[in-house]
Structures are given as C-alpha cells and as structure tokens.
C-alpha cells in the first residue's frame with residue numbers, strides 16, 4: 724500500500740519517516756476540576772486531519788498508529804508504586820470500533836491494566852463545535868461499573884473545555900474512586 728501522507732510504498736498507512744515527522748508526541752499539561760492534571764500528547768490543530776479519519780475505514784489504523792506514538796510510549800515509561808487501572812471515557816463502539824478503548828488498550832504495561840466498558844454516557848449529545856455553556860447544560864450522564872482498584876487513570880481522545888473529563892472525574896469520585904490524572908490524545912483550544 725501507499726503511505727497516506729508521502730504516497731511512497733509502505734506496509735503501514737503512515738510510513739515510519741512520516742510518523743516521525745508528523746506524529747512525534749509531546750506532553751501538554753493542564754489542570755481541571757480539583758487540580759487534576761490532564762496530559763495530552765498532541766495539539767489538536769497539528770493532527771486534525773488524522774483525527775478526522777475517526778469514523779472512516781482508515782480510522783482504526785490511524786488511531787492505532789497515533790496510540791503507538793503516544794499512549795504506548797507513555798505507558799512504557801510510566802512507573803508507580805503499585806498496579807492501577809485505566810478506564811476510557813464512554814468506550815462504546817461506533818463505526819466498528821471504540822476509539823477511546825483503542826487508546827486505552829495501548830496503556831497496557833507493568834503498572835497499568837486497562838479496563839473496558841466501565842464509564843459509559845447515558846446521553847449521546849455531541850459536543851463538537853458547541854460552547855462551554857451548551858456542554859454544561861447538557862451533561863453526558865456517566866454511569867460507572869465496578870472497578871477492582873481504587874485509583875484510575877482516565878482516557879479520552881480530545882480535551883476541549885474539559886467539561887466531559889470533569890464530569891467523568893466527578894462520577895468516579897462519587898463512587899469512591901480516585902482519579903490520579905487524565906490522558907488525552909489531543910488538546911484543543913476552545914473556539
């Protein structure tokens with residue numbers, strides 16, 4: 724096949740040199756509710772074209788490549804005093820896979836065990852392009868299934884206003900689960 728960027732022959736949808744050029748991740752940090760840190764690996768604008776593949780046939784492959792360049796590298800370096808669980812925000816499959824479950828799966832490591840179908844939204848409201856006021860007025864209504872550990876890492880694909888993650892954190896805290904920090908693939912500026 725051909726690399727989707729340089730169109731050279733490649734066994735991957737994005738060849739290794741193009742991954743190095745376009746998908747070398749950084750750590751962008753910000754704080755949300757109760758001072759919980761959100762670490763993001765890319766700026767939204769820098770990977771927008773890749774993120775837009777989410778609901779296409781390519782989405783699964785492109786998200787896997789992005790996760791290998793970010794979540795998997797983070798997990799490899801991450802050390803903690805004991806094993807913890809990572810859970811993804813609303814990992815319901817759509818377009819044949821769940822993009823947040825895919826990101827979460829790449830955290831599998833010595834100290835992190837991904838758990839699936841734990842945090843699901845009751846409200847399918849779409850936040851893309853919507854204001855903070857709209858988001859606050861239309862909560863996702865998360866339900867949390869039982870988790871084996873008392874500490875978790877929360878995983879999502881994009882943080883914009885932080886409304887979704889704040890609500891997810893609150894849902895965990897209500898159930899007596901401590902959120903150590905959150906990881907997102909991209910951080911977007913509020914429009």
Ligand SMILES: [Zn+2]
Nearest residue numbers: 726729738741
């Ligand atoms: Zn290429």
